[in-house]
Amino acid sequence: MVNLTIDNISVSVPSGSTILQAAQAVGLKIPTLCYHPDQTVKANCRVCLVEVEGARGLQAACSQTVVEGMVVRTSTPLVFKARKAVVELILARHPQDCLNCVRNGCCELQDLAQELGIREIPYAREIKGMPQDKSTPSLVLDPDKCILCRRCLTVCQEVQTVNALGLRARGYQTSVGPAFYQQLNESTCVMCGQCTQVCPTGALAEREEIDKLLDALADPSKIVVTQMAPAVRVALAEEVGLPTGELDMLTLVGGLRRLGFHRVFHTNFTADLTIMEEGHELLERLNNGGTLPMLTSCSPGWINFIETFYPDLLDNLSTCKSPQQMFGALVKTYWAQKAGVDPAQIYSVSIMPCTAKKYEAARPEMQDSGYQDVDLVLTTREIGKLFRMAGIDLKQVPPSEFDPWMGAYTGAGVIFGATGGVMEAALRTVYEVVTGNELANLDFTVCRGMTGIKEAEVDLAGTQVKVAIAHGLGNARQLMERIRAGEADYHFVEIMACPGGCIGGGGQPRQTDNAQRAIRIEAIYQEDVALALRKSHENPEVKQLYTEFLGQPLGDKSHQLLHTHYQAKSKKLK
Ligand code: SF4
Ligand code: SF4
Ligand code: SF4
Ligand code: FES
Incomplete structure (x- = not known):
């Protein structure tokens, strides 16, 4: 440990710590701009200047490491003047x-x-x-x-x-x-x-698109429906002044109704449906010599990445659309039929933790309902702004139930929001479909956590299934290189573009660092364990959907509405 004083406070920190870390350890705030807790130190803005006794000139607290006996002053007139000059120049x-x-x-x-x-x-x-x-x-x-x-x-x-x-x-x-x-x-x-x-x-x-929603809500000919991804609730709490994960789901539904949405559904419903389709696709590939490993396809940033950098591996991608797009295709067909509504009137809004979802919704192939399947995607940040704009305090809104037919979900749908969640949800269902036995323990903990690449082997009635999970595209790239080189013998691989999975998505509240990601992941698993149903194939509304509309997983209607194809992007690669 290294001992020093900062503003006359004695501090003891591990060797190699910076002045900034030492100050934070005793609750002193030094302003920063270029510094980010998850990144290597860049030290280019000079906003974090401090006085160090005996040093020539002011020092950057984010890069200067502490030494024994160091005396640091963070709030002197000289320091204030220097920081002010730096910001004035900016x-x-x-x-x-x-x-x-x-x-x-x-x-x-x-x-x-x-x-x-x-x-x-x-x-x-x-x-x-x-x-x-x-x-x-x-x-x-x-x-x-x-x-x-x-x-x-x-x-x-x-x-x-x-x-x-x-x-x-x-x-x-x-x-x-x-x-x-x-x-x-x-x-x-x-x-x-x-x-x-x-x-x-x-x-x-x-790209902020709140005005498009306001226009749709103001149009009396429109029925404005919404879905929200599992990662939204946990992080939206942060936007509305609640601890992470402590925004009650049904309160959020009540808040969305107050905003003016005519119907409120959940993307978790189609997350469960994705497991039904993707799980059966995996079994078909395993049983019939299909292309392996099968790669998950629900993260649109990842889809853009593989189309750009690994077009030779597109056959490995599951053909399943993402839960967002499955929902979009079904709300203008299945739900419209059941509700006796003209699909042309439906304006379908999805609330997502993700900026790439905006691009995904706009892809020309995403019109299998005969209309644009998803009309508008708003990020968690945008919906937080909208609640503030409308003066709605989510701490005081009465709860409300989801609308029927596309709002029911299980814990398996919820965990889609965290890295490893799609894999765990798939294993819960595939195991029971293959073995016909009930799983004694639903928690595949090997799939969980912030390790960049996770690997596991699961026994499915005597067949060893090798799986891998990567989050963040740098980790995905490592896996893809190994697969491309024939050095990996996985059967099933989950990839999420964003570090931590959707809870760390590009559209989530800012100040997302790895510590915050871990807290959000914890909140996701707490929601899963609190639900009575935790396996996708037990979702009653998904069962109803197959009975009344789709027939069976991978059936004709599923292929028409729930599956897609991919194209190599001819962008200049580096
Ligand atoms: S675009 Fe934003 S993050 Fe990038 S260098 Fe500029 S200010 Fe920094
Ligand atoms: S709010 Fe916008 S204009 Fe104002 S300082 Fe920040 S980036 Fe600049
Ligand atoms: S980090 Fe930003 S610029 Fe880079 S790929 Fe993602 S969205 Fe594009
Ligand atoms: S925060 Fe930018 S130099 Fe220290």
Whole structure:
């Protein structure tokens, strides 16, 4: 341990700790901008300057490691002045249109300017005037609002290994974006939105589409229906001032009705349905010599990734649509028939933890109902904004039940929200279908947790089934390289584009770091264990759907509505 004093407080921290970590250990806040707890230290913004006795000049607390006997001061007039000058220089090159910015009220730069009491900018204003990139349905890149902290580069290049973003030009002209000033839709970007999770400003953000929902709600000819993904409830709690996971599901349903939705359903219903279809697809491949390993297909950022980087492995992908798109196809066919409603009137909104879902919904092949299956995708962040806009306090809303036929779900559907959850849900069903026996223990704990790549072997009535799970595209890439090289003998592989799975999705509340991901995952499994039904094949409304409409898993109607195909993307690869 190393002993030092910070602001006259004695601190003892492990050797190798930074001044910032030592200060945090005793509850002292040092402002930061380029620092992110999950990333390597970049030390390029100089916002975290502190005085260190005996050192020449001020030191960056995020990069300077502690030494025995060090004396640090974090709040002296010299320090305040220096930090203020740093932020003033950033603001001199910043548009400062806070009032109409996507990050107004949740911007790290804005907070810093406020905390430092900045009232005027004593430097000449120099705004680059670069155009916004709105080329994808998922993201907006506004280079003028970039402070060159490079957090997005770390996540895009090192965590996701996509390399869609880089630094362009030099000096004052430096900006972040795809190489050669391409638009994002011309780059390898898979729209995972992880860059929007870490960006401290409004430079990278989801494409906000709240107004489209308001237009639909105002249209008397429309029946506005909604589905929400399992990861939404746990994290939306954070947006509305509750501890993670403590937003009651039926209260959320009540809140959505107050917003004006005419029908409220759950994506968990089609998560259970996905297990029925995907589980049977796996069995068919195992029994009939199909392409193995079968790869899951419910994460649209992952689909974009494999279509871009591993098109030679597309036959390995399950043909199942994602739960979002299965829901979209069914609500305008099955539900419309049962409710006696003209599907043309249905406006189908999904609430997702994911920015890539916006792209997925807009894919031209996603119109098997005869209409655009999902009309609008809003992220968890957007629905949080909408609740605030409407003045709805979710702590005070009375609960309400889901609407019938597409709202029932089991714990297996819930755990889709966490890395390993699709695999665990599939194993619960496949085991019972194959063996005809009831599973004694539903908890496949080997599938759980934040380890980047998990592997397991499961005994299915004498057949050993080898499975693997990866979350985050860097981990997915490692698995794909091994599969491509013939070095992996898995039967079934789950991939989620986002670290931690959907609970860490690009559209979730910001400040998502690995510690927060672990808390959200815990909340997902608590919900699973509290439910009476925890196996997809026991979902009563899924059974009803097969009896009344689909017939059987992998039947003709399923193939028409619930399965899809993939295409190699001809993007320039790096
Ligand atoms: S990025 Fe932040 S500081 Fe810049 S305009 Fe938007 S809210 Fe204001
Ligand atoms: S959305 Fe994902 S792939 Fe695209 S730029 Fe951001 S981090 Fe990179
Ligand atoms: S786009 Fe955002 S995360 Fe990336 S360098 Fe600029 S400010 Fe930082
Ligand atoms: S936070 Fe330390 S230099 Fe940016």
